[in-house]
Amino acid sequence: xxxxxxxxxxxxxxxxxxxxxxxxxxxxxxxxxxxxxxxxxxxxxxxxxxxxxxxxxxxxxxxxxxxxxxxxxxxxxxxxxxxxxxxxxxxxxxxxxxxxxxxxxxxxxxxxxxxxxxxxxxxxxxxxxxxxxxxxxxxxxxxxxxxxxxxxxxxxxxxxxxxxxxxxxxxxxxxxxxxxxxxxxxxxxx
Numbered sequence: 153x154x155x156x157x158x159x160x161x162x163x164x165x166x167x168x169x170x171x172x173x174x175x176x177x178x179x180x181x182x183x184x185x186x187x188x189x190x191x192x193x194x195x196x197x198x199x200x201x202x203x204x205x206x207x208x209x210x211x212x213x214x215x216x217x218x219x220x221x222x223x224x225x226x227x228x229x230x231x232x233x234x235x236x237x238x239x240x241x242x243x244x245x246x247x248x249x250x251x252x253x254x255x256x257x258x259x260x261x262x263x264x265x266x267x268x269x270x271x272x273x274x275x276x277x278x279x280x281x282x283x284x285x286x287x288x289x290x291x292x293x294x295x296x297x298x299x300x301x302x303x304x305x306x307x308x309x310x311x312x313x314x315x316x317x318x319x320x321x322x323x324x325x326x327x328x329x330x331x332x333x334x335x336x337x338x339x340x341x342x
Contacts, residue, residue: 172244172278175329176224177203182326183242187305188274191240199229204239207266225263239263241273248284257289257300273302278333282308307333 176183180201184192195201204225224242241259245252256273263271277284289300310319310330319327 171332172276172329173224175326176242179326179329180224180226182324183329186322186324186326186330187276188303191272191274191303194231195238196229196231202227207263237269239267239269239271241271243273243275244278245275246278248279248281253286253289253300256286256302257298260300260302275302275304277304277306277308280308 181192181195181197184195204227207225223244224240226240226242227237228240230238241256241263243256243259249255252275256275260271260273275286277286285304285306287301287304289298291298307330309315311334316331316334319331
């Protein structure tokens with residue numbers, strides 16, 4: 153294996169996202185309340201969320217980039233009084249990837265096609281690149297086009313003194329998950 157191959161071999165890459173994925177299941181309401189409060193407010197929390205990781209792995213398994221460990225997929229009930237379920241795809245992204253927005257769109261369309269219900273895709277960017285801020289996927293040709301937007305939280309934004317003070321003062325347990333990398337002096341993907 154050459155040095156170039158080693159640099160691109162995903163099996164040698166450290167797994168920075170697993171701790172996040174592990175924390176999402178027991179603290180999902182707190183996660184949304186802290187990072188996506190407007191979405192948290194739209195969920196009927198009297199109905200327990202259902203985690204659908206196998207379903208997400210099925211739609212992510214045919215990736216041209218090889219096997220991908222799918223992130224979290226959760227079925228929740230909306231507060232609007234209907235029996236509508238919403239699948240929330242939470243993408244924990246640790247590297248600045250040029251095809252990230254296209255992948256978010258692909259997961260969105262595959263989930264919608266498979267489950268025939270509304271899908272809300274959320275991105276939590278754990279990378280250290282200040283300029284990497286994808287929030288939409290756009291495609292257009294010959295008068296036909298699509299724009300797909302998704303809410304994004306960039307954890308790097310929480311490292312300012314003001315935002316850090318907010319995390320320290322928060323009684324939300326998920327604030328500790330956001331603070332953990334800096335507390336243990338982890339600087340993100342290297």
